[in-house]
Amino acid sequence: MAVRVKTIDPIWWGLFSAGGTLAAFLLPVHVIVTGVGIAFGWVSPQVLSYPRMIALLENPLLQIYLFLLISLPLFHWAHRFRFVLMDLGLRNLKTPVAVLCYGVAMVGTLLAALLLFLFF
Amino acid sequence: MNPQNSRPEDLLYRPHMSFWWWLQKRNYFLFMVRELSAVFVGLFALISLVGVYRLSQGEDTYQLYLSALQTPAARVLFVVILLFSLYHTLTWIHLTPMIMVMRIGSKTVPPILVLIASYLAWMVISLILFYLLMVD
Numbered sequence: 001m002a003v004r005v006k007t008i009d010p011i012w013w014g015l016f017s018a019g020g021t022l023a024a025f026l027l028p029v030h031v032i033v034t035g036v037g038i039a040f041g042w043v044s045p046q047v048l049s050y051p052r053m054i055a056l057l058e059n060p061l062l063q064i065y066l067f068l069l070i071s072l073p074l075f076h077w078a079h080r081f082r083f084v085l086m087d088l089g090l091r092n093l094k095t096p097v098a099v100l101c102y103g104v105a106m107v108g109t110l111l112a113a114l115l116l117f118l119f120f
Numbered sequence: 121m122n123p124q125n126s127r128p129e130d131l132l133y134r135p136h137m138s139f140w141w142w143l144q145k146r147n148y149f150l151f152m153v154r155e156l157s158a159v160f161v162g163l164f165a166l167i168s169l170v171g172v173y174r175l176s177q178g179e180d181t182y183q184l185y186l187s188a189l190q191t192p193a194a195r196v197l198f199v200v201i202l203l204f205s206l207y208h209t210l211t212w213i214h215l216t217p218m219i220m221v222m223r224i225g226s227k228t229v230p231p232i233l234v235l236i237a238s239y240l241a242w243m244v245i246s247l248i249l250f251y252l253l254m255v256d
Binding site for chain 2: 079088
């Protein structure tokens, strides 16, 4: 592995790490139930039904949970994908790559916050 | 290159690497698979975000989203996402004891115990979430 950066931005690394931990422990079961399970018909789509989701999202704790479940993995993606792109030869575009990756994560986070905390 | 106008990092020796360097060794390949797992982890977050957006648009629109989750394309996509998600979990759990050295008093907790505890935590959390997701 090449020497990546001289100074690691602790905020990005912290978000990457938090997202990685959250994804490691929580994501597989979500993917199994609401992803694979519903897609193959092993799980009833009622699990994600409109009335159930609306009722669940009245709970602020579940709003926060879903917000973290969306936002932190996006920052995890941003940080890793940034270095994948640099490792694949975009080392001269360090700044645009970083802006693009963290920018996507920030826009996704903003949208999730607006939708979850203001709408529901 | 004029060294006087260059930033220090411009003077670093940079070996030329082929775009396909990660196919040259098994470990490089596994490293790349691990890093790319983040793409699928992020994709699942994005699909969830779309779901929340569709939910905010009302029941009819949300129903289209639920139907899209059951198409053959969705089946393929979610199987791929699941495989990468599991690979992410395994690699993340195995890296934790190396990064976090746990100490109790002056004694270091053996990494194998951290590893076992992580696996147990993952299973307990998954079972609880499975129950909460499935049961009203």
